[in-house]
Amino acid sequence: MSSFEVRGVRVNRAELAIVRQVDLAVESGRVSVLLGANGAGKTTLLEGLSGVIPLAGGTVALDGMALHNISAGRRARAGLAHVEQGRTVFRQLTAEENLQVGRHPDARLEEAYDLFPELSARRSVRAGLLSGGEQQMLVIARALLGRPKVILIDEMSAGLAPVVVGRLMQAVRRLADDGLAVVLVEQFAALALAIGDRAYVMRRGEMVYDGGCDVLRQSPDDLHRLYLGEAPPA
Numbered sequence: 707m708s709s710f711e712v713r714g715v716r717v718n719r720a721e722l723a724i725v726r727q728v729d730l731a732v733e734s735g736r737v738s739v740l741l742g743a744n745g746a747g748k749t750t751l752l753e754g755l756s757g758v759i760p761l762a763g764g765t766v767a768l769d770g771m772a773l774h775n776i777s778a779g780r781r782a783r784a785g786l787a788h789v790e791q792g793r794t795v796f797r798q799l800t801a802e803e804n805l806q807v808g809r810h811p812d813a814r815l816e817e818a819y820d821l822f823p824e825l826s827a828r829r830s831v832r833a834g835l836l837s838g839g840e841q842q843m844l845v846i847a848r849a850l851l852g853r854p855k856v857i858l859i860d861e862m863s864a865g866l867a868p869v870v871v872g873r874l875m876q877a878v879r880r881l882a883d884d885g886l887a888v889v890l891v892e893q894f895a896a897l898a899l900a901i902g903d904r905a906y907v908m909r910r911g912e913m914v915y916d917g918g919c920d921v922l923r924q925s926p927d928d929l930h931r932l933y934l935g936e937a938p939p940a
């Protein structure tokens with residue numbers, strides 16, 4: 707059982723405070739969905755958590771071990787995976803070679819093909835020739851083979867057909883059901899809320915909602931107001 711805890715995190719970009727005093731938590735078996743309008747600071751938060759950019763303050767802990775003061779590489783080795791925006795495959799390598807990159811010695815390729823059988827038939831194809839959906843499956847599967855405890859997934863659905871997005875959502879749910887802690891940043895709010903447990907909404911760098919996905923699922927109007935910053939009706 708793992709638990710990932712973020713407290714009072716602040717992240718600056720070009721000396722501007724982009725993420726201010728954010729708390730977030732997720733544990734094994736759970737999906738925490740992070741929503742918010744464009745520019746709210748979701749990507750910046752994930753980059754601060756994984757160490758792509760430095761934190762300006764706050765703490766990040768995995769199973770009680772402080773991660774905020776160690777390098778991105780050491781955070782990854784401690785069990786924190788970050789699937790970044792933009793499907794960062796090694797385009798000249800085959801799908802299978804991509805899966806070998808960063809693979810934990812105990813992790814088997816079959817675990818990736820079990821999660822995404824679609825990739826099995828494409829294992830010898832250069833990653834740059836895969837479809838957008840297949841590339842997204844590949845980067846998620848590659849992260850899985852690093853044997854993480856928590857996985858941060860940023861905007862996996864961008865530009866993909868709804869049927870592919872549905873497939874990816876199902877796989878993310880399975881990652882959690884198999885024991886990972888997942889933080890999912892997503893623009894398709896309804897789809898993410900359908901597979902998530904806990905929901906967070908960010909607006910202008912601050913967390914304005916922390917509660918059950920079911921609550922927001924049942925009240926899309928409230929979600930809309932949270933995005934826009936309007937007060938709820940009296």
Ligand SMILES: Nc1ncnc2c1ncn2[C@@H]1O[C@H](COP(=O)(O)OP(=O)(O)OP(=O)(O)O)[C@@H](O)[C@H]1O
Binds near residue numbers: 720724743744750
């Ligand atoms: N390299 C940068 N330098 C300065 N400001 C930046 C930089 N990257 C992003 N920003 C600003 O930080 C803010 C938050 O951006 P961020 O990408 O984290 O938001 P987001 O919630 O992930 O939005 P989106 O859904 O559009 O990706 C935006 O106002 C953006 O313009």
